[in-house]
Amino acid sequence: MIVMKFGGTSVRDKEAVERLIKIVCKNSSQKIVVVVSALSGVTDTLTMIAQHAAKGQVEEAINLTNGLEQRHLKMAEELLTGEGLLLKEATETVKQLFAKLNEIVRVISLLEELSDMSFAKILSYGELLSSGIIFRAMLKSGLSCAFADARNIIITDGKYLKGEPQTDLICRNVQELLEREFLTNDVVITQGFISATAEGVGTTLGRGGSDYTAALIGMAANASEIQIWKDVDGVHTTDPKKVKKTRSIPVMSFNEAAELSFFGAKVLHPATIQPAIEKNIPVRVLNSMQPEKQGTLILKDELVHENGVKAISFKENITVINIYSMKMLNAFGFLTRLFEVFGKYGISVDLISTSEVNVSLTVDSERSLDGIVAELSQFAIVSVNSNKSQVSIVGKNLKETTGLAKRIFSAVSDYNITMISQGASDINISFVVNRSDLTPVVSSLHKEFFE
Ligand code: ADP
Ligand code: ASP
Ligand code: MG
Numbered sequence: 001m002i003v004m005k006f007g008g009t010s011v012r013d014k015e016a017v018e019r020l021i022k023i024v025c026k027n028s029s030q031k032i033v034v035v036v037s038a039l040s041g042v043t044d045t046l047t048m049i050a051q052h053a054a055k056g057q058v059e060e061a062i063n064l065t066n067g068l069e070q071r072h073l074k075m076a077e078e079l080l081t082g083e084g085l086l087l088k089e090a091t092e093t094v095k096q097l098f099a100k101l102n103e104i105v106r107v108i109s110l111l112e113e114l115s116d117m118s119f120a121k122i123l124s125y126g127e128l129l130s131s132g133i134i135f136r137a138m139l140k141s142g143l144s145c146a147f148a149d150a151r152n153i154i155i156t157d158g159k160y161l162k163g164e165p166q167t168d169l170i171c172r173n174v175q176e177l178l179e180r181e182f183l184t185n186d187v188v189i190t191q192g193f194i195s196a197t198a199e200g201v202g203t204t205l206g207r208g209g210s211d212y213t214a215a216l217i218g219m220a221a222n223a224s225e226i227q228i229w230k231d232v233d234g235v236h237t238t239d240p241k242k243v244k245k246t247r248s249i250p251v252m253s254f255n256e257a258a259e260l261s262f263f264g265a266k267v268l269h270p271a272t273i274q275p276a277i278e279k280n281i282p283v284r285v286l287n288s289m290q291p292e293k294q295g296t297l298i299l300k301d302e303l304v305h306e307n308g309v310k311a312i313s314f315k316e317n318i319t320v321i322n323i324y325s326m327k328m329l330n331a332f333g334f335l336t337r338l339f340e341v342f343g344k345y346g347i348s349v350d351l352i353s354t355s356e357v358n359v360s361l362t363v364d365s366e367r368s369l370d371g372i373v374a375e376l377s378q379f380a381i382v383s384v385n386s387n388k389s390q391v392s393i394v395g396k397n398l399k400e401t402t403g404l405a406k407r408i409f410s411a412v413s414d415y416n417i418t419m420i421s422q423g424a425s426d427i428n429i430s431f432v433v434n435r436s437d438l439t440p441v442v443s444s445l446h447k448e449f450f451e
Contacts, residue, residue, distance in 0.1 A: 001178070002225045005214035006193060008040035009231040010288035011130050014078040021141045022136070022188060028143065030224075033217050034189040036134055037210040038126025039075070043193075050122045053105045054114035058415070069098045072129050086136040093132040101125050120160040120204050124151075125244040127191035127210075135189045146181040146188045153177060154195035156211055157202045163195050163203035166217055167275070171345075174220035186378050187380070211272035215283070216244065216335040217235045219275035226276055226283045228268065230384060233287035234296030235260065235267050237450045238312040243443050245451050249350060251297050253304035257283075257396055258310070263350075263392035265313035271341050273298070286300050309395040309404070309449045314442055315364050318350070318390045320419060320432055323359045325380035341375045350390065351421040351430050360419050362390055362432060388418065389438040391445070392430040399426045411448035412441050 004018050004027070024032060038046075045064055052061035059081060072094045080087035108114055131147070138145045153173040156163025181188050192210020195203045205212045211228055218226035232240060233250035235257065252260075258273040267285065274282050278299070284294035323338060338359060342349055345368040352361040365367075369384065376382045398404060399422070408429065409417070419432040433441050 001033070001182075001221055001223050002027065002227060003035060003218040003221070003223045004229060005035040005210055005216045006037065006229045006288060007210060007231070008037045008042070010229045011036055011038075011134060012040040013440070014075055015203070016288065017075070017079055017134055017137050019168045019291070020229070020286055021138055021143070023288065024138065024143065025141065027292075028186055030351070031178075032187045033178070033223075034134075034138075034187060035192045035210060035217065036131050037192050037212045038130050038192045039071070039216045042071075042126040042129070043123060043207070046123050046126055046357055049105060049117050050108070050114055050119050053108035053122075054112060056109050056112040058106060058109035058376065061109060062102060065098060065102055065105060068129075069094065072133065076133045076136075079133065080140060083136075083140050086140055090133050090136045094129060097125055097129055097132070108450045112177065113362045116160040117201065121202050123161075123204055124191075124194040124202050127194050131189060133392065138187065138189060143187050144185045146185040148177055148181070148188050150188040150191040150213060151196035151200070151202060151256055152195050153190065154205070154216060155198050155253045156195045157203070158197050158201070158203070160201075160203045161195070162206035162209075163351065164211075164355055165195070165205070166355075167216070169198065170216055171220040171354045174217055177220055181280065206269075208266070208269045212267040212275075215272045215275040215281075218281050219279050222279060223281055226281055228265065228272070228283060228285045229288040230285060231287065231289060232267065232285075233290055233293035235265070235298075235311065238442055238446050239265065239267075239311075239314075242314070242439065243446045246446070248293070249296050250294060251299060251306075251308055253396065254298060255427055256304070256396065257298045258392045259392075260311055260313045263313045263394065263428060263430065264312040265311070284285075293326045304396065307395070307397040308401055309393055311394050312442055312445050313392045313394060314438060315350075315390045316435065317386075318362045318364050318388050318432070318436060319366060319369065319440070320360060320385040320388050321376075322385070323361075324357060324382075326357055328380065337379065338376065341372055347372065351419065351432070353419055353421055358411070362388070362419070364390075373431040385418070388432050389435045389441075390430055390432050391441055392428050393445070393449075394428050397426060398429055400421070404429070407448055408445065411444045417440050 055076045076090040155169040192213040236246040240246045261268045283298040415437045422429040
């Protein structure tokens with residue numbers, strides 16, 4: 001049994017869905033769970049709709065929902081022409097979903113109040129819409145396919161916008177579902193990203209969370225493989241949107257992939273990797289537009305032997321916080337106190353470097369920054385540097401690779417490096433540059449290691 005997850009670009013229009021169906025049909029000698037995202041751009045539009053509603057801008061919000069409705073109706077029509085009953089079902093489902101969404105939007109606009117719970121509800125419409133149409137297109141193609149609502153399976157805690165999966169419940173639900181549905185069907189289609197609490201209140205797994213859904217289902221069902229279908233043929237040496245001559249990495253380890261995504265490569269949701277690691281399930285990243293390409297296979301660490309630099313990732317917008325305190329000299333407890341402040345605000349620190357009296361660290365969000373700075377200022381002198389970017393070199397056994405630092409820093413010697421951290425992990429060396437230097441820095445590094 002395999003899980004195939006198709007991201008927004010892989011379901012964005014009629015042609016994309018037809019490619020998806022061809023890919024599923026080609027693999028139909030085995031049982032398949034298909035996990036689909038919202039059509040590309042839809043979750044962003046739903047976010048805008050929620051924001052308009054929260055400000056009472058009902059007309060702007062409804063204009064946007066109308067636009068989305070037309071896009072989905074058009075797609076249903078294009079995919080299901082000549083299929084009277086399926087087209088009618090799909091069209092009615094879309095219309096019912098929009099009637100409900102518009103109702104929610106009007107209520108929120110009236111109250112001018114958007115709770116996390118209602119925001120999560122609005123966001124869930126993207127996947128509900130896409131899955132309803134794609135399900136019927138699969139039936140049209142002759143696949144024996146069942147539809148499952150992810151909100152009955154993927155159970156989270158009550159953090160509505162980024163729910164914590166409750167794995168025991170998910171395992172039980174997935175196993176029950178598949179035992180039942182695979183008796184009479186070859187394929188089960190469900191939504192990525194959306195989930196619910198045990199009491200049935202809608203939640204989401206956080207933006208980009210469909211990969212996570214696929215991994216959770218793969219883990220629960222003990223899948224032989226989890227395939228993540230995107231618009232790139234695997235994990236590349238760096239973001240192909242940043243540098244031209246990138247190439248796909250055939251094999252990488254779980255740790256490398258997780259590190260790469262933690263340090264900014266948007267190709268995989270970081271937590272995607274976790275449930276798969278637990279069960280040693282291989283994850284394959286593939287290109288739905290070029291399905292014949294081999295993509296990237298992500299395996300458990302012991303199976304990946306190749307040392308050295310694998311990829312470059314980056315975070316475009318980060319903030320460096322410098323904390324200076326004479327009191328730190330020969331003092332203990334200073335770092336504890338410092339990190340308590342970040343802990344209190346729930347902000348995670350990416351890089352850190354320390355000297356006798358100085359600590360520099362990076363965060364990738366400006367959320368709560370004012371509060372953090374105010375609290376730190378009670379016992380230290382604090383300065384904040386925005387407009388920075390963080391670059392990370394990811395690979396295996398980097399600490400043992402002699403001459404690596406020289407190669408990295410010679411390649412970027414024309415640029416100012418504000419902070420370096422080779423640290424704790426053997427698989428990453430990171431440093432901070434001015435945001436305006438990010439593109440040339442990544443290009444130079446890429447040239448040095450991969451061109
Ligand atoms: P989807 O939404 O279809 O699941 P995403 O858009 O989230 O897919 O991820 C694919 C995108 O990730 C690519 O279009 C690419 O620009 C970006 N990306 C960033 N870093 C990398 C990388 N190292 N390798 C491949 N893609 C990357
Ligand atoms: N549609 C959601 C998003 O855009 C989830 C996903 O595509 O992974 O964030
Ligand atoms: Mg995505």
